[in-house]
Amino acid sequence: MKIGIVCPYSWDVPGGVQFHIRDLAEHLIGLGHEVSVLAPADDETVVPPYVVAAGRAIPVRYNGAVARMNFGFLAAARVRRWLHDGTFDVLHIHEPTTPSLALLSCWAARGPIVATFHTSNPRARLLAAAYPMLQPALEKISARIAVSEYARRTLVEHLGGDAVVIPNGVDVDFFAKAEPKAEWQGQTIGFVGRIDEPRKGLPVLMRALPKILAERPATRLLIAGRGDEEEAVASLPKEMRSRVEFLGMVSDEDKARLLRSVDLYIAPNTGGESFGIILVEAMSAGAPVLASDLDAFAQVLDQGAAGELFANEDEDALASAAVRLLGDPQRLAELRERGAVHVRRFDWLTVAADILAVYETVTDGAASVVATDERPGLRSRFGLARD
Structure with a gap:
């Protein structure tokens, strides 16, 4: 044809x-x-x-x-x-x-x-x-x-x-077979998206980060995407800025490796999303997902069965859920398993x-x-x- x-x-x-x-x-x-x-x-x-x-x-x-x-x-x-x-x-x-x-x-x-x-x-x-x-x-x-x-x-x-x-x-196997990167592993949370596009929700995550670090100070946030890095961390206390690592624009291969490496992928998007392809990519790579409860995200995550949801634009709810998940390896493993099964419908x-x-x-x-x-x-x- x-x-x-x-x-x-x-x-x-x-x-x-x-x-x-x-x-x-x-x-x-x-x-x-x-x-x-x-x-x-x-x-x-x-x-x-x-x-x-x-x-x-x-x-x-x-x-x-x-x-x-x-x-x-x-x-x-x-x-x-x-x-x-x-x-x-x-x-x-x-x-x-x-x-x-x-x-x-x-x-x-x-x-x-x-x-x-x-x-x-x-x-x-x-x-x-x-x-x-x-x-x-x-x-x-x-x-x-x-x-x-x-x-x-x-x-x-x-x-x-x-x-x-x-x-x-999504090419599920491409993400599932990616090799984790050692320096991106170990108490890490991930975010992929344009830094200076407000609806991608990075400001919400930045407001939540001090609360997350107060409970789990060893946590690192890895950010892949283009935008003003200095402006992105401007709201953080200076002593916490070292816990944020900017990777810039990454290749498809490195995005897959990033998603394979993190302990938790966070999607704090605030609106304007009709689907949520990054959630599917994260689940394909075996990353547990925590996302804002946008209608489209809830649908992709099977209404919370394949990934957890928090109240949109609520940094306290985001922080509370992230702290709870990072401290519960059993729940993270359960989300990985459920996500791996659910994501096949998007292959x-x-x-x-x-x-x-x-x-x-x-x-x-x-x-x-x-x-x-x-x-x-x-x-x-x-x-x-x-x-």
Whole structure:
């Protein structure tokens, strides 16, 4: 099958959507499919052979963060050229409502289109307000996927229609087989995420850290991610700052080794999460997980059966749970075992098979995807639309 995948966000900036698209593309290629990914990237950016660079991205405020996307006449021309040259059996667009290559592709293409919705934001009134502009593009979508029940709920409430829920995927064995790193072991807790993005929750963890260290002074916090390190520890007493180690941006291999090494992984995110891929990666690596009780996180952690939850933005609750878990090796071992079993449902072997089933549903007897200026009337029902 010839598959075109559209990435809305800059390829060279780490993010959950980009990682999902990368891993899906590589898994599908491994199965023998022909895959091309169109993504924002400078012409000088080194990209994998299956990625087509669509030009420089610019920063845009979106869903509580700054995303790098590209839009405009040049981007539209590159979209049409890619569609024309690709003659794809199916076009898979991620985040089709973003002002990016995704929306441009939706406008430009005709043929079987699958869209994946990642965003979970129940207060996204802007989506509803923009619906008249988005409607012609959304009506072209043949099938809709949401990465979680909460992303599906955002879609249903603000755009109408429905979607099948297929979670983000992870190569579970890649994390499970990683070798721990000795210097990252021994009374360590971990955090992975952008340091200066408030919704990732590092300030909550920093407020909790003095309480954790008061009870367990040998604890170390390992932080992997980009951002202002000095600002991140500014709220900590000076004598405690040595208990925080910044690793900067790490490779996928080192992220897996970090998650294999820590005694406890903490996800203090405060909102704007539709899934929680880092929780799945942590469970895959055998790290016990303590996370804020966001709806999406609770779903990933099987409502607390595969990892523990604390009240969102409550540093006292975070500190209390962390101290209790770090002092209870039996409970940590139980969480590792439960997580290892639960996480298998997110393995790419399962997730990609579900996505391929959607592709096959919409391509059965359909023509290839082509570029067009037409806006054929399609109707959506339960995630599927037909002429």
